[in-house]
Amino acid sequence: MAFTHLHVHTEYSLLDGMIHTKDLIRKCAEMGMSSVAVTDHGNVFAAIEFMVNVKKHNKGVQEWNREHPDEPKPIFKPILGCEVYLAPTPLDVKKQIPGRHKYTHLILLCESNVGWANLIKMVSRSHLEGFYYKPRVDMATLREFSKGLICLTGCISGPLQEWILQDQPEKAEEVLLELLDIFGKDNLFVELQDHELEEERRCTPELVRLARKHDVPLVVTNDAHFLNEEDHDAHDILICVGTGNKRNDARRMHYPKSVYLKSEEEMRRLFPEYPDAYENTNVIAERCNTSIKLDSTSTERYPEFATPDGSPREEYLRKICYKGLEERYGKERAEHDEELRRRLDYELDTINHLRFPSYFLITADFINWAKDHDIPVGPGRGSAAGSLVAYCMKITNIDPYKFGLIFERFLNPERVSPPDIDIDFCQSRRPEVIEYVRRKYGERAVTHIITYGTMGAKSVIKDVARVLNLEFADSDRMTKLIESGPGVTLKKSYETNEDLRTLIEQNDMYREVWDYALKLEGTIRNVGMHAAGVVIGDRPLDEYVALTRDDLSNPAGEVVAQCDMGAIYNAGLLKMDFLGLKTLTVMKDAERYVRWRVPDFRYDAVDIQDAETLALLNRGDTMGVFQLESGGMVDTCRSYGIDNIEDIIALLALYRPGAMQFMDDMIAVKKGLKQAEYEHPLLETVAGPTYGVMIYQEQVQAAAKLLAGYTLGGADLLRRAMGHKDMKEMQEQRNRFVKGCREVNQIDEKTANAIFDKIQKFAGYGFNKSHSACYGHISYWTAYLKAHYPVEFLCGLMSNEATNEKIGVFIQEANRMGIEVLGPCVNHSAVKFQPETMPNGHLAVRFGLASVKSMSSETVRVIVEEREKNGPYKSLEDFCYRIPPQAVRRNQLEVLVQCGAFDWMHVCRASIFDSIEQCLNGASSVHKDNEAGQMSLFDMTETVSPAEEQVTVQEWPKAKRLDEEKFLTGAYFTxxxxxxxxxxxxxxxxxxxxxxxxxxxxxxxxxxxxxxxxxxxxxxxxxxxxxxxxxxxxxxxxxxxxxxxxxxxxxxxxxxxxxxxxxxxxxxxxxxxxxxxxxxxxxxxxxxxxxxxxxxxxGAASAHYYEITLNTARHDEGDLQLIRETLLRHPGKTPVHLNFRNSLGNRACIELGERFRVTPSPALDEELSLYS
Known part of the structure; x- marks a missing residue:
């Protein structure tokens, strides 16, 4: 006797199943079952993870069987499947059909690899073409992709049950016959379930009758959504999280308590009269033999790069690398530096041996395309900067030879794994690069990667508390006692926080929340799209993986693979990370502005030892400087004493949790306040440049090679072992290290062990120097721009900020630096922030119109292009006549007036705002006449002047003007x-x-x-x-x-x-x-x-003083006289503060004498509204 569960929902049936695949395999094995099917709702998200976990389980079984030949355990068989949603209509009909459900359920199981190929195509179509409330298939889709699939007729929501419950068995029979025609007698099974539901018991006799009548075999399943019977209540909470209900909602969705993974004995009690239905579970399990190739080192599925000259890829790679070597180092050195040539040959041989030449050629191709199209590309990221091949191919822009970067940290011939080159692109133009890759390798062969959001320690507490109807304050009390950040779990929090333990142990309400949260923590809650990951295949990707959209309700949403990064890696598919780095865009914008003055300027070609730049860093003037602007880093820059680029690289590696404990020692050694201690002189060779502290992972590798004779590849394995903290492996490595120290350098055992302990300590905190070197250069370049071209740099910073709040920070920084920021202006502003020369010859920052709230880039572009083509606007009327009415909406015009973009008219904003209606109406008539080919009075004049008769409109109170400026721009200008x-x-x-x-x-x-x-x-x-x-x-x-x-x-x-x-x-x-x-x-x-x-x-009535503000650029002695007379008309006891502000933002404040004290009142406010 045996039984196989064929209808199981894992956590990938989002907020509906709560079974983890590892636990599923373990539980089945414990119950004596040697196979199980995973059939999630409408997707195959779990497939590769399931197969990987089965592979790991079977590896353990094989080890057990070798050690216990008399007590062998069975090899476990995974069965891949899906509970698909079947539409009642063709896929293109997306509407509710009266008397029909929007969809019904069918179980599809893969009998073979052909079945798996058809299932992923079918699931892909359901997501990309068939979505209507759920991703659906139709009968035609089933027919097209039926080969290799076994169909079960589904749960109570199946297509037969839909008609049986409506007392139309003849319709159910029609559906059965159609399924029989599609799948054939051998591949269709009528599914029986009993979860103690009245509807199921009504359906069972008719299902059996139809099956017997048409000779369709029966099969028994349980609609398993959780592992154990006692998990029901936690699963009930999960359902409420998904539906948004409270647990005490009377009409909410419920699952019966029996939808757990039952034992064979429990299952056989359900339908004892149908023994064949149980045996058929094993018949199906024996027939299902699907294998997904899991080989992360294989390059079979990588696209093959077509070389321009038709030569083999290995030869072409070598040719362009030696060409690049000459371009990077000069002809003389490229031809005669044997060490350099040896390293390049070694890297090329390794890459070719591991079959990765296409990877490098593909990467170099799209990077160089980006550079050719003026799209900023980062100097490198991660360990790839350790490759001389990558440097010669211009994939990276940091010399690995100069900075002591190690190839084996990137690609280790002793531990074969795919190379991982992450690339930073200009954030705004990154999509262009991805689109180029799509065009080159095929739209269907390139896609994004899915991500899974899980219920974290804090969020699961909040979810459970909401379902249990707790007040926010109660859940907040719990979550405040749980740390934030990666790696935080409820279990760890409970063990380390006494206040949390007390709260839970002394209050039943908190205990209930905690118990449910523990069961649900880590369960998948939602899906999204990876910010950077892109898959590139050698053929349409739905031949390897199923596809979906990042937003299923949006037919134009991005297509993503139904596999996360780990699954893509295990499936042997080529994954590239196209990252968007805003700082690259900032530097490119700044570089463009600098070229107005210095045409040949390049930020990546500046002096790397510039005194002004280093001085800026050492005084902590790092607002806006890449990765050096946080409060803690500012203090570190001041105390460290940065002398060169190496110091910046070291700071970026050191300024992170754990490693910062070495900061004080490094600074003390650097400044000569203490001596570094080395257990052996050779250790100084490795750690001396970083003042006795091994802050880089590469230093761990170098120490193992130098002291104990490791290869760099072997040293990389040592570094990884130290990071994983596997005690058995660590002891093996220690023995090898001590032996190597003795054989290579005659170091005694005690000293060698002391060195190993020291290296192990640093290895836990060491950072990738290759990455730090790349980002250290970006930090330096931004500091250089700020030191030498601050206006251009600030323009770049502000142009690339999405929030007014951060723009306000940079405006404050500009004021601190004595740089004026000019407000938005339709006659001077560009789309982005840009430098503007003032009458005194100084450069100022002009606010970009696209950064004004409600102003789209397209609208602003129309305004700027019209001004550049036909000259400055002469009035609001002129603006309205010249701009097409569809280009600028009325509310956008109001915003421009409110933020001060029409202040050049020297008319109060209230008056300009009041004339918008009239101007728009007049312009509308002219535009209509022009469209009709009629001439208007406007066409007969050369210019348009403001209306001669102005209706007197009282200016808005200054408080209102300032509020609007701040709200619309993030800053005050007047x-x-x-x-x-x-x-x-x-x-x-x-x-x-x-x-x-x-x-x-x-x-x-x-x-x-x-x-x-x-x-x-x-x-x-x-x-x-x-x-x-x-x-x-x-x-x-x-x-x-x-x-x-x-x-x-x-x-x-x-x-x-x-x-x-x-x-x-x-x-x-x-x-x-x-x-x-x-x-x-x-x-x-x-x-x-x-x-x-x-x-x-x-509110002036309760003020401690009365404030008046004068701008020295706008106000004169006449204003002072007016203020004097006004104050004397309102005598009182409140002191008056007179603030002066110049065009550079400098300010001064004086308190007027007692004779000018006033009684604050609305009347006084009104008289002095222009100075408030």
Whole structure:
């Protein structure tokens, strides 16, 4: 007797199944079953992972059988399948048919490799062409791809059951006969299930009758969604997560308790009257013999690169590498440097022996295409920079010879695995490169890669708490006790956090959440598209893997493989990472601006030992400098003392968790404050350049080679072993190392063991030098641009920021550097930020119109092109007449006025805004006349002037103007309500709000001081406790953020009369954490207190002073006289602060004498609205 489960849903039946494939195999083996089918809903996501896990299981079985020949275990057989959704209509009909379900269910099992090939084609079509609520197939698709497949008629949602439950058995018979015609008698089975559902018991007699009548065999299955009977309640929670219901919702979807992986004994109790139905599970299992080739080292599925001259790829690779060697090092050295030539030959021989020449030729081809089309490409990334071949082919741009980079760190002949060349491209033009690859190798042979999002430690707590109807505050209490970051699990959190243990152990509500969360943690929650991974095949990819879309509801969505990175790797498919790096675009934009002044400038050809650049780094002036701008890194740059590019490379390798423990020792040795200690003189050769600390993985390899005679490939295996911490393997490596030290360098056993211990310690924290060298150069180049061409560099930075908040940070940096940022202007702004020469000859940054909210790049392009073609706009009317009405919408025109883009008209914004309707109507008439071929009065004039008769419109209050500027651009241009507090808010002790997104891991959860102005206050009440709390929006010169005031923090703030009001300047202690949903930063405040008084815009009546702001470029003595007269008309006791601001952003503030003190009032505000 035996039984095989043929209807099983894993976690890849998203938020419906909760079985992990490893556990499935283990459980089946424990129950004496030697095979099982995986049949997920509408996809084959699990297929390769399932096969890999079976392979691992069988390896263990073989080892057991060798050691226990008298107690052999059976080899386990995987059965690949899918529960497909069958449409009631042809696939192109996507609508609800009255009286029919949108889809029914069928089980398809692969009998052979032909069946697998047909299944993945069928599933691909269901996702790419048949999606309607679910990815569906139709009868025609079944017929087309039926060969090699066994069909089971499905669960209670099957196509036969649909008609039986409607009391139309004749329709069910028609469906059975059609399936019989498609699959044949040998490959169709009528499926019986019993989950104690009334509907199933109604269907079973009719299903048996139809099967017997048409001689179709029966088969018994269980619709397994979880492994064990006791998992039902956790699975019930999972279903609620998927459907969005609460557990106590009366009408929500339920599964019966019996949908678990039952034992054979339990299954045989269901239909004892049909013994043949049980035996057929084994008949099917014996017939299903599918094998997916799993060989990550095979290149059979790689596209074959066609060489331009028709020569063999190996010869062509060698030819272009030697040509590149001459271009990189000069003819003399390329011909006579034997060491260089030996290394190149060694790398070429290794690449050819491992059959990877096409990989390098394909990579070089699309990289060089990108460069030929002026698409910025990074200097390299990861270990590929250690290859001289890659350098000669211009795949990378860092000399591996000069920087001591190791080829075996990239491609190890002693541990064969595919090369992995990750490439950084300009973020905005990366899609062009992928499209080139598609055109070259075929649309159907190139696709993106899927990713699976799982229920992490914090998110699973929140999901379960929501389903159990807990208040946010309760779930938040738990999640706050769990760390953020990779590798965090509930089990680890419980073991290491006493507060968390106490909370769970002393409260049944939290215990229930915790128990369910433990069972669901790690379960797949959703799918997405890998940010960089692209698969390139030698033929249409649906011959190897099934396909889907990143958004199934969007027919134009990106096609992605139904395999993640690991599955692609195991399937032997070529995977490339096309990464988008914004900094490349920043540098390219800056380079383009610099060339206006220096035509031959190239950022990657600058002096690598420039004194001004090094000085900028050493004073910590690194805002905007690649990977060196975080608060902690700024301090490190100042204390380290950067002397050269090698120091930057070292800092990037060292500034990461774990490795930072060596920072102080390195700095002390570097500055001569202490001596580095070496157990052997040869160790100094390796670690001396980094002041006694082995910070690079390559140093571990070099030490093993130099001291113990390892090959570099063998040393790479040692490095990996140290990282994996396998005790058995580590002991073997230690013995080999000690023996090698003795034989090669006569080092005694005690010293050799001490050296091994030291290397092992560093190996745990060592970083890939090849990667650090590449990114160290990018850091240097951005620092060089900032040091020598700051305006151009800032333009590049701001042009490539998507958020106004970060633009505000860079505008603040420009002000600090004495660089003026000019506001948006339809007559001067380009699409992006760009340099502009002011009348005094200085360069300023001009705000880019595309960075104004609501302004699309296409709209802005029309505005700029018209101006460049026909000259500056002369008025709002002129603008409206010249721009096609479909190019700029009314709301966009309003935005341009509100942000100040028409201020050059020297008419108040309110008046310009008020005339928009009239201008648009007039322009519309002209455009209609032009389309009709009629001449208008406008056509007879050379220019259009503003209307001579202006209706007097009162200017908006300054507060309104500033609000709109800030909202639309992220910055203030005609004043700043925070100016009077600049000296306080700008102090280094306060973290800048705009830098919150860039805070690194070690800076999160820390207590930081923050200061700014309250822009909004919202008081809320917690549902569970009835406790009040506040969410306030706080703004500083770099941005704004919401701050949560909870518990005592709120109680104390609310107790201070007038503190929680808009316009107040405040400071507080901020606790910064990660928002699990958005991935952004959350701020909680404590100790909120008033600083300096209240901004005038918040309400003059309670102000501690009255503020007036003058711009020296716009205001003169006449304004001062007007202000003097106005103040004297409103005498009182409130001091007056007079702020002066020049065109460079420099500011000064004076307090006027007592005779000018005033009584604040709306009337006074109105009279001085232009200066507020």
């Amino acid at each position: 004043g700043n309500p925070l100016d009077s507090m600049r000296g306080i808010i700008d102090q280094p002790r306060y973290v800048q709000i705009g830098t919150l997104p860039d805070l690194e891991a070690e800076e999160i959860r820390s207590q930081r001081d923050m200061a700014g102005m309250i822009r909004a206050v919202v008081i809320k009440t917690a549902k569970s406790s009835g406790q009040k709390f506040a969410v306030i929006t706080v703004e500083d010169f770099t941005g704004s953020t919401e701050v949560l005031l909870w518990g005592d923090s709120y109680t104390k703030a609310a107790a201070v009369e007038g503190l929680l009001q808009e316009g107040n300047f405040v400071r507080f202690r901020a606790r910064i954490t990660i928002d699990e949903k958005s991935g952004g930063k959350k701020v909680s405040g404590n100790g909120l207190e008033l600083i300096g008084g209240k901004s005038r815009r918040g």
